[in-house]
Amino acid sequence: MKRIIRLNVNDNDYEVAVQPNQTLTQVLREELNLLGTKEGCGIGDCGACTVIMDGRPVNSCLVLAVQASGSKIETIEGVAQGHKLHPVQEAFVNLGAIQCGFCTPGMVLTAKNLLENNPNPTEQEIRKAMSGNLCRCTGYQKIVEAVQEAAAQIKS
């Protein structure tokens, strides 16, 4: 039986009727048409489906939409301010930290969340924080450099 849930996604309030077996990824993509969140493995290994839920990055493929009711969700669509990219996005573009782009929404959200909690991370801290987000183009070096660059930009 469908039930109504309330979500705050990127500062917009939604009321959505969902099936108990719909994941948060499915509801974001299929009901709210927010296609920036990707589904990769579907079992919490790759991090392509990363969203920020109540301040913490999580695999949205392993969250039931009904469990997320009442939560505040941030997806990749909420990161830029209009046409102005967030410093993390800017750094990803400028340093070539994007190849095929499938992991990028998750990478950007995890990195943004890291810098909000730890504005001066060491390289090791960046690698550990990003370790749930896999890039199969294996562009990790550029991604780490982009996060360092974004940290420097935000500080200045």
Added chain:
Amino acid sequence: MQLLPKFEYYEAEDIDSACSLMSRFQSDGKIIAGGTDVLVNLKEGKIHPANLISVSKISGLSGIMEQDSHIVIGSHTLVSTLAEDRLIKGEFPMLAKAASNLGSPLIRNRATIGGNIVTARPAADLIPPLMALGATIELKSLDGTRNLTLEEFLVGPGQTTIRNDEILTKVILPETAPYSGGDYIKLGHRKSLEIAIVAVASFIKLDKDGMTIQDAKVILSAVAPKAIHAVSVEKALIGAKATAEVFETAALKAISDCRPISDIRGGSEYRRDMVAALTRKTLLKAFKEVMGEKIF
């Protein structure tokens, strides 16, 4: 896309309502906490419950507090909280270390301590340090409360003594004794998103003289159907002097205490060798912790 099968979903408001739902559904019901195991198992068709009962919104199930010389951890406490919490890091650094090695940061933000225990995987990350630290758990049902040690609770891979109508509510740890220390080491191919090839947690408590080992617990993980005590290592240590040679000789005994299998993650011979190596390393580190060094 990995789709979930159909099921009914119930959001329990309190422990009693969760217990009565479980008592009504019996084997047709399944508790869901963080969902990092349950949802994967559902997607992969390994479990088929008709009803999921969520315990996420029950207040009082998460949090860490001190209570009469014990630390009580609510079963819905997140693994990431265990890794970051000041009290856990101060009192039980090896538990914080194990928590920070579980899955990935994204998994740790959903996975709970209770889920890691009830799922009862032979390589579960939190179980070895919890056993080494002498943890007990509290199970609640409509009939009352049961307190069990993890040794009594765990039976085999995915098997425990929990009844269908019971819910794991608390994990209880005795406060750390003076002159004690411990360490947990997980051996894996990678640092993240890894299931242990072998993991060992060791805990030692010395006499006031700082020389004699008064108590020792050595837990071996991923080398038997469930986490086990390295009984002959513990026996060799208790009453002995804390020296590098004693730790070295005792650690070798772990080889005959374990029963590893060969699988995709490692061969049984390799696992036996690594059990001895990790036992020695964790014991030496535990001794250093007694001497005041930080392990995590």
